[in-house]
Amino acid sequence: MVRLSLLLRTLDVAKTKRSKVRKNRFIDSLRIHVKAGAGGMGLPKFGGMGGKGGDVYIEAKENIELKYIKDKWPNKRFKAGIGQNSRVYRILGEPGEDLTIPAPVGLTVISEHGRVLADLNKDGDRVLVAAGGVGGGPQNQFSGQKGQTQSLTLDLKLIADVGLVGFPNAGKSTLLKALSRASPKIANYPFTTITPNLGVMMYNDLRQISVADLPGLIEGAHRNYGMGHKFLKHLVRTRLLMFVVDIGGFRLKPQSPFRSALETIFLLNQELELYKEDLTVKPALLAITKMDTKDAEKKFQKLKEEINYYKEYPEELPDELKSRHFVGFDDVIPICATKAVNIVHLQQRIREIIDFHVEIKTSQKDGQCTEIAIPKNEQESIQLF
Known part of the structure; x- marks a missing residue:
């Protein structure tokens, strides 16, 4: 009897933990239904016009999450106000109340037919998603018209300056914690990160650069394996991709093939x-992690040699590692995040590389052809292809 009671209590605790996980789960896609208000009826005897139905808008707001929408409107149905009928004492009916749905910055609004209606990339961006019906009048036999209605998908793409790219357990969460003030979950097993974590690097001059640690890729992510497209x-x-690669290589599970650091780089490139x-073609940086492990320096020197070799002879790459286009790394930096080795240097290089590419884009936009030199680096730079 005691054992049964203990078992039931354990199951209750597990159920509570699962429900909390579901409740706090990060949401980056949400399907909703919107309906604009119908127009009010006109008054034929006096030529009265019915009020126009309310419109439905979606507007980007800072510090709003899709989870907020789901929690506040659990049925995910939105309806604007209807226009008022024309009356003897009010010939022009009052218009229906518009409805504005607050949404996160970085949202893409997609119609039920898959057409992109708008990208809401900054605070205050808004889009009309359902127009209210016209009020009744002489042009429509004084009958108010129905408002537009449609189903929409709200698809969130995080806006961050730097996106960390790597296989599970490469040290991305540890690196994010070292670079910024974020406190991601860290453990020595794959898939510790199952939802995006955001951190902000603060510089002495108060410049801020945001970093996103996203769930680890696995081979086949482009076909939606693992976190797939969701990641x-x-x-x-993002403005800069940072490949995070374990110098010791990677193996997802015992029966999976072992991938060296070199293979990891090319496989990540392939998935992207x-x-x-x-x-x-995005600006990119390569961070080689766990440089405190045995023979790490020797492995790192070998890795650089291999990269330079395949840069000169790409046809020598095994077929499973080949790509049509290869990322060009502006720099490669060996680090140890747990001991903060090279972290300050990495922070500085992130800033320099972002600013360098912004300067190039600005020059191209202005039609200038002046040559811009990338900032000198204390470390030896590696360009991949």
Whole structure:
């Protein structure tokens, strides 16, 4: 009897923990239904006009999450106010009340047919998603018209300056904690990060650069394996990709093939290319982690040699590692996040590289052809292809 009671209590605790996880789960996609208000009826005898139905808008707001929308409107149905009928004492009916749905910055609004209606990338951006019906009048036999109605998908892509790219357990969460003030969950097993974590690097001159630690990729992520598209889509709006690679290599589980640091780099490149080719032309930085492990320095020197060799002879790459386009790293930096080795240097290089590429884009936009020199680095730089 005591054992049964203990078992039931354990099951209750587990159920409570699961419900808390579900409740606090990060949401980056939400399907909703919107309906604009119908127009009011006109008054034929006096030529009265019915009020126009209310419109439905979606507006980007700072510090709003999709979870807020789901919690506040659990049925995910939104309806604007209806226009008032024309009356003897009010010939022009009052218009229906508009409805504005607050949404996160970085939201893409997609119609039920898959058409992108708007990208809401900054605070205050708004889009009309359902227009209210016209009020009744002479042009429509004084009958108020129905408002527009449609189902929408709200798809969130995080906006961060830097996106960390790597296989599970590469040390991304540890690195995020070292670089910024974030406190991600850290453990020595794959898939510790199952929701995005955001951190902010603060510099002495008060400059801020945001960093996103996203769930680890696995081979086949472009086909939606693992976190798949749920992860990869968040890289689209980042300004700099930072590959985070364990110098000791990677193995997802005992029966999975072991991947060296070199293979990891090329496989990550492959996953990005197969998902969205544009990702391979983004500014990028390579951080080699866990440099405090045995023979790490020797492995690092070998890795640089191998990268330079395959840069010169890409046809020598095994077929499973080949890509049409390769990321060009502006720098490669060996680090140990747990001991803060090279972390300050990495922070500075992130800033320099972001500013360098912003300067290039500005020059191209202005039609200038002046040559801009990338800031000198204390470490030897590696350019991949």
